[in-house]
Amino acid sequence: MAPAKLSPRAQSALVWAVYAVGLAPALWTFWLGASNQLGADPVKTFERFLGLWTIRFLILTLAITPLRDLGLFNGLRYRRALGLLAFYYAALHFLTYAVLDQTMVLSAIVADVVKRPFITFGMIALTLLVPLAVTSNNASIRRLGSRWSSLHRLVYPVAALGALHYSMAVKVLGAEQYIHIGLLVLLLAYRIARPRLMEAKRQKRRAAA
Ligand code: HEM
Known part of the structure; x- marks a missing residue:
């Protein structure tokens, strides 16, 4: 059975729902922190929590294409x-x-970025995310044309750097880290293999026709 076609209004409401649901964990945890319910080191807990959700949203973003290719979900x-x-x-x-951590002492932040490789990788990933966020609108897609897709391929180095940053930030890798980093590696490997997989699919379709 073909999925029901949504009206443009319903589609836009669903997208806004994704933003609302997506931001809920940050707001909830901020509230827990503000009301003294985040344990002994609320700043570290909040910082780690936000880093983990960055990884999760990168995973979800990268999962859209393979899920669509597999015919499982067109998101x-x-x-x-x-x-x-x-x-x-x-x-x-x-x-x-x-x-909260470096109390806005710029020299301490710069020294940390230079001295600790995992912070350097995180900083590069965040810097690369900026042009992607700034151009994530219809006007930029029109203005940049085919250069838009090339620019947005930066999401792959961002994901690789994010995985590296994550694996270096935690002292001991456990199930949570293996699952998140494993998913990122799998999704990046799919992107590398995708052109060949798509070509094989096309050839199969041509042969069948
Ligand atoms: C795309 C960019 C980034 C991603 C995906 C990311 C992700 C993460 C993740 C998943 C963690 C570990 C959370 C945990 O322990 O469970 C983490 C820790 C950390 N990140 Fe990031 N991060 C990014 C950028 C940055 C930047 C720009 C900085 C600072 C310049 C930074 C500073 C830190 C610090 C200090 C920790 C360790 C906290 C601690 O345990 O002491 N990150 N990050």
């Missing part, structure tokens, strides 16, 4: 919201680090 209309949510979480993660 193209949600991809922009998911990518922007990854950026919002990364920006909040950085702000928590800069404002």
Whole structure:
């Protein structure tokens, strides 16, 4: 049975729902922190939480294409919201680090970025996310034409750097880290293999016709 076609209004409401649901964990955890319910080190807990959700939204953004290729879910209309949510979480993660952890001492932040490789990788990933967030709108898609797709391929180095940053930030890798990093590696591997897989699919279809 073909899926029911949604009206443009319903489609736009669903996209807004993705933003609302996506931002809920940050708001909820911020509230827990503000009301002293985040344990002994609320700043670290909040910082880690935001980093983890950045990874989760990167995973969801990268999962849209393979799920569509496999015919499991066509979520193209949600991809922009998911990518922007990854950026919002990364920006909040950085702000928590800069404002609450490093108390906005710019020299300490710069020294940390230079000295600790995992912070360097995180900073590069966040910097690369900025042009993607700024151009995630219809006007930029029109203005940049085919260059838009090339620019947005930066999401792959962002995901690789995010995975590296994550694996270096945690002292001991456990199930949670293996699952998140494993999914990112799998999704990046799919992107590399995708052109060949698509070509094989086309040839099979041509042969059948
Ligand atoms: C796309 C960019 C980024 C992603 C995906 C990301 C993701 C993460 C993740 C998943 C963690 C570990 C959470 C956990 O322990 O469970 C983490 C930790 C951390 N990140 Fe990021 N991060 C990014 C950018 C940054 C930036 C720009 C900075 C600061 C300049 C930063 C600073 C930190 C710090 C200090 C920790 C360790 C907190 C601690 O345990 O002491 N991250 N990040």
